[in-house]
Amino acid sequence: MTPAPLIHRTACVVYRLGTATAGGICTHARVVTNDIKPGKLVEWIALVTGSVVPALKEQSGFRGFVMLVDREAEKSIGYGVWNSESDMIASETSGNYHEQIGKLGSVLAGPPARAAYEVISVE
Secondary structure, three states: OOOOOOOOOOOOEEEEOOEEEEOOOOEEEEEEEEEEOOOOHHHHHHHHHHHHHHHHHOOOOEEEEEEEEEOOOOEEEEEEEEOOHHHHHHHHHOOHHHHHHHHOOOOEOOOOEEEEEEEOEEO
């Protein structure tokens, strides 16, 4: 089953000192929020950096990954940036997204929440 397009944009916007201009490089991000099992945050970080991100780097259109971590609450937000919406969706329809989430099953307290966004650059 192919997921419905998450974002409908035809042009990108770059903000420079409060002025929006059309153009620029349009990228998309999949944002995944996780609750980590107590005491498993370090293991989560090791799995993401040692296995998940290297696998993502092999996907067409993948540009990078950022982790935001709240060590006290044992929560994380990870987001992967993709060249295009179609590259991002292809990583899901190929089964790659679910394969990577499966690697984290031993450290996640529950299913992750995910959303997709257009990335808007501010210079």
